[in-house]
Amino acid sequence: MEKDTPINELLQKPIVAINIGVQDFAEALQDQGVRVVNVTWSPPAGGDAEMLAILEKLL
Amino acid sequence: MTISIKEKIEAANAEAFNRINAAEPVLVDIVPAGDVVPGLEDRMVLHAGPPVDWKHMSGAQQGAVMAMAMFEGWADSHGQAGQLLDRGEIKLDSNHHHHAVGPMAGTITRSLPVYVVENRTFGNRAYCRLVEDRQQFGDYSQDAIAELYNWRDAWAPALALGVRHMEGLALKPIIAKALQMGDELHNRPNAASAIFAGAMAAPMIGAGVGKDDLTSTLNYMTGHDLLFLGLSMACAKSAADAACGIEYSTVVTAMARNGKEFGIQVSGLDGQWFTAPAPEVDGLYLPGYGEGDAGLDMGDSAITETVGWGGFILAGAPSILNLVGGTPEEALAYSREMREITVGLSPDYLIPALGFQGTAVGIDIRKVVQTGILPIIDTAMAHKDPGHPIIGAGLVRAPMECFHQALRSFAARYATE
Known part of the structure; x- marks a missing residue:
């Protein structure tokens, strides 16, 4: 085993992950027995540049 | 000081929000649509949704329009009704262009009685037809149309006598109470329907509705969970129109x-x-x-x-x-x-x-x-x-x-x- 770096020390303890956005990532961790808090998030206006430009003026 | 467009929008939206909330819908009558709905002409069928012509109309809405042509006596069969529509001899228009709304196909013609709901805060009126589970879905059978005849000839007139007898029925209290009883006023208006049926029974008796029509109307109301949807839609339309x-x-x-x-x-x-x-x-x-x-x-x-x-x-x-x-x-x-x-x-x-x-x-x-x-x-x-x-x-x-x-x-x- 590699030497005890901070990241290795962290990974040897039970992990609680916070996933932001794509839910598949949260489910992949859950399938491996990891506790996950999922935060629903998507880019504003779905990343649509035209809509973002309008919203910049109006909202 | 210059007011930014964002501030103007926020102020305008606050006004729209306040107007919707301030609506005081009152059921003031139930009468044939031709007597009250602005711009509803003879040989015209109003329909749900944005405007659409006969050729591009969905199958169910076409079925409902043909049924209305039979209901009005313009055609003896759905085939004959379809021919009239193919030839452009029946006008079509969106309910929303007439301060009206209708469930599913939403069809309204001059002879069909509509709920008349007045928004007492702003004085505007909105209209909605009855709710049932056949004709409004595109069923043009005689059984489907028979329910419209019952509505036109017995139920709507009896209810109208009751409404006039009590000089209008305030609907906001019924809606507020129904929301405490598990309704959402669209596909689950059961509590509001029951409250409404209870509110109408004594006034119909007080108005002198004949025994046969009274019994028939009470049976209709008490057996119809979706009864109030026609009213909640008219209430909603009267509130939304005030914010236009x-x-x-x-x-x-x-x-x-x-x-x-x-x-x-x-x-x-x-x-x-x-x-x-x-x-x-x-x-x-x-x-x-x-x-x-x-x-x-x-x-x-x-x-x-x-x-x-x-x-x-x-x-x-x-x-x-x-x-x-x-x-x-x-x-x-x-x-x-x-x-x-x-x-x-x-x-x-x-x-x-x-x-x-x-x-x-x-x-x-x-x-x-x-x-x-x-x-x-x-x-x-x-x-x-x-x-x-x-x-x-x-x-x-x-x-x-x-x-x-x-x-x-x-x-x-x-x-x-």
Whole structure:
């Protein structure tokens, strides 16, 4: 085993992950027995540049 | 000091929000549509959703229009009705162009009695037809049309006598109470229907309604869970219409579908429709029907969601999930989600399941586009072809394209500074 770096020390303890956005990532961790808090998030206006430009003026 | 466009929009949306909340809907009469609905001509059928011509109309809506031609005596059969429509001898127009709304196909003609709801705060009136489970879904059979005859000849006149006897019935208290009893006023108006039936019984007797019509009408009312939907739609329309035409407002004042297109209207863009293909409904089917049978989303009943009821308050009406599908947890999530795209919460219409917080009111097209959260609607389902009754119910989301179009038009009109 590699030497005890901070990241290795962290990974040897039970992990609680916070996933932001794509839910598949949260489910992949859950399938491996990891506790996950999922935060629903998507880019504003779905990343649509035209809509973002309008919203910049109006909202 | 210069007021920015963002400040103008916020002020305009606050005004739209306040007008919707301030509505005081009162049922003042039930009379043939031709007597009260502005611009409803002879040989004209009003229909749900944005305008559509006969050739492009959905199968279920075509079936319902043919049924109305038979109901009015313009044709003896649906085949003959279809020929009249093919030749352009019957005019068609959107209910919303006449301050009217109708469930599913939404068809209204001059002889069909409509609920007349007056918004006492602003003085405007809105109209809605009866709710049933056959003709409005496109069924043109004699049995389907017979219910319209009963409505025209017995039930509506008896109810009208009762309404006039009590000089109008205030509907806001009934709605507020029904929301405490597990209603969402779209596909689950059971409590409101029962309260309304109770409120009408004594006035009909007091008005001297004859025994046969009284018995028939009481049986109709007490056996009809969806009775109040026609009233909640008229109430919602009377509230939404009061919020139309406010310069700079980005609040949605109508959502309606004709089985081909889903359309929205926006306060600051008064009179314009922003449309996209109607979505498929995700739902549950009645025995004998399945996914291949369903038409696309249809009906003016999304006017209830427009003012914050229906799908927006599923959290308070978990019993409806038996009909439309989903879990109580999902219903709570939907109702919380709708707060993200609205101006604020109703001070009067409160939901026990949400800690007695108000319904989410005033859909803001900017917030819909920014968040990607689309208004959720619970709805019944019609067949894709003419000639069928109700086939199921489910949930559907408004299409994003409508909101993109509306936002583009809004920016073209107002963001020129």
